[in-house]
Amino acid sequence: MPYDTPEGLAQALELFIRHQFQVPPRDDQFTRAVNLWEAGYVDSIGVAEVIAFLEDTFAVTIPPETLFDPDFVHIDGIARIVHGLRTTSRPDRAPSGQAYATG
Amino acid sequence: MSGRASHVVSNFAWVGEEPVSAIDLARTHDAAASLAAAMGQFSTHHVMPSGEHVLTRDRLGVNKLFFAVDRSGRVESSNYWVDLIGRGFAADTIWSIPPGHIVRLVAADRLLTFEQYATLEFNEAGPMVDGDLSDHADRIRTALTRVFRAIARTAGGRRIYVSLSGGLDSTTIAVLTRQLIGEFTAVTFSVAGADGERTASEDYRYAERVAAHLGVPFEPVMLGAAEVLDLVDTALVYGQDWRDFNVHCALVNAAIGRAIGDLHKKSGSPLPPLLLTGDVMNELVADYSVVAYKGREFYRLPRLAPGRLRRLLVSGLDAGDREVGVFTHFGVDVVQPYALCADVYAALPPGLFETPHAKQQLVRAVMGDRIPRMVYDRPKARAQTGGAREVGGTLAILIEHGIDQRALEARFATLYDLEENRLGEFIRAGHYRSTATYPN
Numbered sequence: 435m436p437y438d439t440p441e442g443l444a445q446a447l448e449l450f451i452r453h454q455f456q457v458p459p460r461d462d463q464f465t466r467a468v469n470l471w472e473a474g475y476v477d478s479i480g481v482a483e484v485i486a487f488l489e490d491t492f493a494v495t496i497p498p499e500t501l502f503d504p505d506f507v508h509i510d511g512i513a514r515i516v517h518g519l520r521t522t523s524r525p526d527r528a529p530s531g532q533a534y535a536t537g
Numbered sequence: 538m539s540g541r542a543s544h545v546v547s548n549f550a551w552v553g554e555e556p557v558s559a560i561d562l563a564r565t566h567d568a569a570a571s572l573a574a575a576m577g578q579f580s581t582h583h584v585m586p587s588g589e590h591v592l593t594r595d596r597l598g599v600n601k602l603f604f605a606v607d608r609s610g611r612v613e614s615s616n617y618w619v620d621l622i623g624r625g626f627a628a629d630t631i632w633s634i635p636p637g638h639i640v641r642l643v644a645a646d647r648l649l650t651f652e653q654y655a656t657l658e659f660n661e662a663g664p665m666v667d668g669d670l671s672d673h674a675d676r677i678r679t680a681l682t683r684v685f686r687a688i689a690r691t692a693g694g695r696r697i698y699v700s701l702s703g704g705l706d707s708t709t710i711a712v713l714t715r716q717l718i719g720e721f722t723a724v725t726f727s728v729a730g731a732d733g734e735r736t737a738s739e740d741y742r743y744a745e746r747v748a749a750h751l752g753v754p755f756e757p758v759m760l761g762a763a764e765v766l767d768l769v770d771t772a773l774v775y776g777q778d779w780r781d782f783n784v785h786c787a788l789v790n791a792a793i794g795r796a797i798g799d800l801h802k803k804s805g806s807p808l809p810p811l812l813l814t815g816d817v818m819n820e821l822v823a824d825y826s827v828v829a830y831k832g833r834e835f836y837r838l839p840r841l842a843p844g845r846l847r848r849l850l851v852s853g854l855d856a857g858d859r860e861v862g863v864f865t866h867f868g869v870d871v872v873q874p875y876a877l878c879a880d881v882y883a884a885l886p887p888g889l890f891e892t893p894h895a896k897q898q899l900v901r902a903v904m905g906d907r908i909p910r911m912v913y914d915r916p917k918a919r920a921q922t923g924g925a926r927e928v929g930g931t932l933a934i935l936i937e938h939g940i941d942q943r944a945l946e947a948r949f950a951t952l953y954d955l956e957e958n959r960l961g962e963f964i965r966a967g968h969y970r971s972t973a974t975y976p977n
Contacts, residue, residue, distance in 0.1 A: 471961050472958070478780070478961065478966075479839050481966040482966045482967065483841065485966055486841050499970075499972055501965045501966055502965065
């Protein structure tokens with residue numbers, strides 16, 4: 435599955451989380467919509483591992499404010515955000531049009 | 538939390554070795570370029586004649602800065618999150634300025650702009666090759682010399698203190714302070730015995746020898762368990778974090794900060810004390826490991842390669858105020874020299890960290906015989922565990938008294954008027970919550 439769609443990103447992220455955090459294959463509660471942090475699938479240390487995976491695999495930088503996006507809690511939401519980071523330039527997010535330097 | 542008075546954290550900024558005002562840099566026409574060209578630890582908030590609020594924070598986020606906006610458009614900021622709660626803002630209306638950012642707010646237009654003016658570039662490329670270490674050591678030595686000369690120009694007339702554990706990082710700071718700034722007092726934390734017995738910890742013994750080697754006064758700070766426990770709320774509130782590693786460090790620093798504050802009052806000096814510490818070095822070289830105590834593991838780390846881990850650890854300096862926030866509460870200004878030259882450490886190849894005794898190798902290449910041999914030979918120790926051979930310190934005291942990670946979270950939530958299950962909305966992956974859009 436290519437990484438140029440949210441679906442492809444979500445699939446890769448789901449595989450990573452299942453493997454990294456040892457989610458049982460028959461865990462019915464684990465879905466792409468479940469809140470990963472509140473449901474305990476990923477703990478506070480694991481969040482950092484998820485971020486490293488996203489950045490290294492999808493060649494994006496996860497800005498700190500993104501971590502607090504209401505969507506950055508479940509696989510589908512994270513995939514949408516990463517897809518957006520891959521396809522949208524950051525200046526669009528600044529209302530004044532001021533450049534967001536990426537360093 | 539209302540009614541708790543906080544200090545304002547001091548800013549330190551330099552262009553070259555020349556001290557400058559951080560707020561003046563932030564007020565220049567091209568604030569991003571001005572701030573990027575400076576070295577410092579600062580956070581600023583000023584209001585333009587147009588009514589625009591401009592908030593900035595240093596590249597690593599050493600100084601913290603929080604802001605809140607209410608429905609009427611009132612914008613306030615503080616170095617301390619609890620100050621804003623005390624001023625009547627709800628916890629979920631409080632946001633942090635991310636490291637290396639300028640945030641501009643125009644409340645009348647409900648407009649927020651978000652500009653990253655500086656990042657720290659890490660060398661993620663590769664292995665160590667012959668000659669690499671020597672070249673990097675030269676650059677680090679030059680950078681540290683520049684940093685200490687700059688601090689010396691800021692320090693004029695102040696009493697200087699160094700937080701000294703007798704390990705590589707703080708001993709390097711002590712040696713360079715003695716050489717490039719001058720006289721200072723070495724301050725070392727140690728836990729007293731259960732009956733108040735003055736049993737010297739490993740840190741105490743090493744630090745005392747380093748101080749003697751440098752010919753500077755040595756001031757041990759020895760606290761019993763009860764005294765440490767009395768500082769837990771201070772560590773949580775002014776350390777602005779509930780994660781055990783940072784709380785355990787903040788406890789050590791609270792004890793040291795209080796002692797320096799007391800010493801300083803007796804000195805009669807009209808200028809605030811200036812403390813130099815070896816903090817941030819461990820993040821810059823990913824020199825952390827899990828600590829086992831009574832069958833449990835503490836200070837677990839993300840499972841990442843060392844080169845990748847250090848980038849994460851450094852970015853995670855955003856959240857947690859174990860040094861600046863805590864020391865400032867006791868009226869002590871603190872400067873972290875390693876943070877001021879983080880770029881030369883970030884340039885180290887990740888291959889270095891995969892070699893045994895990487896930090897010893899690096900420090901030896903940088904400092905050579907200026908560091909006493911016993912310090913190179915000493916096994917790794919952490920101030921909050923008291924020594925390398927046996928785990929003690931603030932970690933042991935808290936665990937022995939039932940104050941584990943869960944208890945710290947519960948107490949933090951109480952002190953900050955937060956729901957415990959919402960803590961993760963305020964610190965996540967080492968970052969305080971921030972926003973790139975106007976807060977609703």
